[in-house]
Amino acid sequence: MRHIAQTKHGSENQAAVASIVSERFDRYLDCGASTPFIAIDLDVVRARYVALREMLPHASIFYAVKANPSPQVISSLSAICASFDLASEGEIKRCLQLGIAADRLSFGNTVKRETEIAKAHASGIDLFAFDSIGELEKLARAAPGARVFCRMLVYNPGAQWPLTRKFGCNQDMAIDLLQRARILGLKPIGISFHVGSQQTDPQQWSVAISAAARIFYSCARQGLDLNILNVGGGLPAQYRTALPSLASYIETIDGALRREFGKARPKIIIEPGRYIVGDAGILRSQVLLVARKSHQAKERWVYLDVGRYNGLAEVQGERIQYRICTARDGQQCGPVILAGPTCDSTDIIYEHAGYKLPVELTTGDFVDFLSAGAYTASYASVEFNGFPPIQTHCF
DSSP: OOOBOOBTTBSOOHHHHHTTSOHHHHHHHTTOOOSSEEEEOHHHHHHHHHHHHHHSTTEEEEEEGGGOOOHHHHHHHHTTTOEEEEOSHHHHHHHHHTTOOGGGEEEOOSSOOHHHHHHHHHTTOOEEEEOSHHHHHHHHHHSTTOEEEEEBOOOOTTEEEOOTTTSOBOHHHHHHHHHHHHHTTOEEEEEEOOOOEEEOOTHHHHHHHHHHHHHHHHHHHTTOOOOEEEOOOOOOOOOSSOOOOHHHHHHHHHHHHHHHHGGGOOEEEEOOSHHHHGGGEEEEEEEEEEEOSSTTOOSEEEEESOOTTTTOGGGGGGOSOOOEEETTBTBOEEEEEEEOSSSOTTOEEESSSOOEEETTOOTTOEEEESSOOSSSGGGOOSSGGGOOOOEEEEO
C-alpha cells in the first residue's frame, strides 16, 4: 500500500486512503497503459449507487452522465436500474444506443437546441428542464405535452465548484413560468435546484427545499399542483477537505422534506454525478521534468503529462484539490508547484495550495490523483497542443 503525499494539512490518515488506493487499483495501474489515463473501479460505482438507494429508498436516482460518460459506467448503472440525467443530444444517443429505455432519461440542461428537444421527444423522452420563457416556448413547440420542471436559482455557499447565477430563475419567475407552461399545453410537474457541485455543507439542501416549498404552495393556491421535487446533485467525493458523512446529507434532506411538506411530500428526484464516480477513479500521470527556477529556489516545479487541458480542468482556481500519491511517499518531502505539459502559462495545476512531494521525485515517476473519476476525461480537450484526450479504463 502506498502512502499519500503530504499536503498543507499534514499527512493524511492512512486508513482513509486505503479504501481508494486498494490492491485492485495497484494491480490495474501497473498494467502498462500509456499515461495519462484514468482507471475506474466499476464495483465502487455500483456500491455508491446502492448505498444512496438504500438511504433514499423512495427517491428516483438519475445519474448525471456529464460527470463520467464512459459506456461501461453507464451500462454498469443501468444494470442496477439507475435512471440518467442528460445534458446533450450526444449523451442521449449514447444512452439509447446502450439500450436504456427513454422513460429512464431526463433532459436536464436548461439551454437546449430546439432540434435536440424535438429529437429527444420523438425518441420517447418526456421529462425536460427549463428556467426561462424562451426555453419554455421551445419546449412547447418541439415537445408538446411533455412533462417539464422549472429550475430554481439558489446560491451555493459551501460548494467547492459553485453553479450560481448561470442556471435557474428566482422564485417569483418560477411560479409564473410554471403557470405559463400549463397555458402552453405542457405538463408542469415540479421544481429543481442545484446547491453547487462538491457541496460540503448539507444545510444548503435545507435552505433550498424551504424555498422550493414556497413555490409548491404558491402554485397550489393558483390551482396548479406540483408533485416532483428534484434536489439536484452536489453530493461530494473525497478530496483533501474532510466531509460530513453521507448519512448527514440524507438526514438533512429528509428532515427538510418532513418539515416543509409533512405527509404531502412530493416525489423526489436526485441527480448525483461526482458522488457516484469520483472516488471510483484514479488518474495516473507521469513526471516529465523536475526543475528549479534559481539556485536559491525552495520550490521545485514538477511538470506532469496531465494538466488543466487534458483532464484536470477542475483545478481552476485550485478549487478541487485532489489527494496525491507517488511510489516515493514516506520519504522526505518538500514544496512543489505542479504544472501540466502544454505550452500555456495557465496550465498550472497547484501553486498556492501547499502541496509537498518527495524530494527524490524524478522524471519517469508516476503521480496518482485520487478520487479522479468525475469531471476529468469528460472535461479534457480534444487536441490542445496536439495532446490526445485522456483515456479511461474500467475494470
